[in-house]
Amino acid sequence: MLFSSSGYETLIGRNAKRMMAHLSIPADEALQSTLSFFEKMEARHGGLSMLAHGDVSFPYLIESFPMLLRCSEENHLKPLIDFLKHIGIPKPRIPSVLLAFPPIMLSDVEKDIKRRIHAWEKAGIEQEYIGRMLLKYPWILSASVIENYKQALLFFNRRKISSAFLGTAVKSWPHILGCSTTRMNSILVLFDDLGISKKMVVPVLTSSPQLLLRKANEFLQVVSFFEDMGFDKKAVGKIVCRSPEIFASDVENTLKKKIDFLIDFGISERHLPRIIKKYPELLLLDINRTLLPRMNYFLGKGLSKKDVCSMISRFSPLLGYSIEHVLKPKLDFLLQTMKKPLKAVVEYPRYFSYSLEGRIKPRFWIIKSRNIDCSLTDMLAKNNELFAEEYLGIET
Known part of the structure; x- marks a missing residue:
């Protein structure tokens, strides 16, 4: 049941690591036991990536939760499995839930689990979403996590920031539920320093709730990345409001790689601030799947690298347009029907908008x-x- 091959073994270990990394609230007994189990796994070769491999993790599981040996498969585990399937957990994914929070297997479905599910329904989370949240973040059945959600609602209300967004946010990013209000506050302080109004905090966090999981130093690394390019705090704040997901990105592995790619292609460094200001979303575009194909499309039509760089410098949103649905039909019309020269789009790349x-x-x-x-x-x-x-x- 726990260790049958499902194809999700890697995902199980990865999610366990993520849950640990983002936990910043006091742990109740069940959660503390789970963390102890995870730490034992982390200490051995392969770490949590071996969580779904029974030959490795089962001894540690029983050592941490010896009462599991007394669980009746027919009277205890089968009703639990049936209930998890009932709330929307696919059978192959059930081990993801049980291994990430083993105390579930020691809980009574009627007295414990259903009561905690009801607590989420009472908090305004529809049952259809509870199943999805449980799959992503099994710790929603922890008493500590349920209590933290209540504290988070109070925290935002005290800050005079509508807490309504939180219900939406935890549906897509339930890991927020393990984030302390102290950590949340550190991000809000940084927002305030960038001139982001309380009115704008809600759309920013609704769009990218994962920002609440960022450590202050991680967020500041992205701020410094923009400041090094010549943006002042007010301009950085505007980028947060327009494209908050950028601030959940890794500076070295994502943002700087995009900048290096543009420079290597031939974009002038002095034009980069204007390009990014016009279209900061390009920092989120995949180099091989999005940026390079669009550049190659124009090169394939006969434009030089210098021409393409000029177009990007003048109108950077160009890099986000679909080749098939936007660039090709508009360029075909320009060349075949309007009989304009190809250079016309170099002079006015906004044509594609x-x-x-x-x-x-x-x-x-x-x-x-x-x-x-x-x-x-x-x-x-x-x-x-x-x-x-x-x-x-x-x-x-």
Whole structure:
């Protein structure tokens, strides 16, 4: 039951490590016993990555929870398995839950587990989400974790920050439930230092609740990364509000790699602050799956690296557009129907930001019907009133 091959062995160990890493609240007896079990596993070769391998972990499991040997499979374990399946845990994933929090196997389904599930329902978490949360974070059945959620709600209410987002946040990132209000407060203090208003805290944390799990020094490393590029605190705060997920990223393995890639491609370092300010989300884009294919697409169309670098420097959101659904159809229309030279998009890369059906085509047909030759900028940059006044003779 616990150690049958399910294909999730690596995931089980990885999640156990993550749960330990993000726990910053006092542990109750059940949680303390689990941590002791994990520490014994960590001390041996292979560590928690061997958690799902029975030949390695079973002796430590029994040493930490000897009462498991007295559990009846028919009268105790089978009802537990049936209940876990009932609340949405797929059978192959049940070992993920039991090994991450073995005290569940010693708990009475009716008296203990259902009562704690009900506590989450009472807190406003729908049962369909409780099963998903339990799969990601089995410690939601810990009394300490349930109590910490209540304290977190009070904490945000005292700070006059709507705590409603917390219910949404823990559904996607239940590891937050093991995060102390002291650690949460350290992140809010940093937000305040960057000029992020209380009003903006809610959308930021709703979008990226994992920021609450960051240690202050980890968050500050990302702040320093931007400051080293020339951004002041106010500008960094704006980036947090626009793309908070960046601040949950690793500086060395993610952010600096993107910058190095852009520089190696040929982007001037002095243009980087403008590029990032315009489109900070590019720091989250995968180099091989997103950035490089878009660059290669333009190179394949006959543009030089210098041209592509110029386009990125002028309009960096270009790097996030779909080749198939945005870049290709718009470039095809430009070259085949509008008969514009390829260099036109180098001069005005923002062309790709306009709707093909809603703006580019209608305006082109108007320009063409009047036999007017104009640049992409003149054709697209004007608002509807100015365009109508200049090209249709309609005064507004």
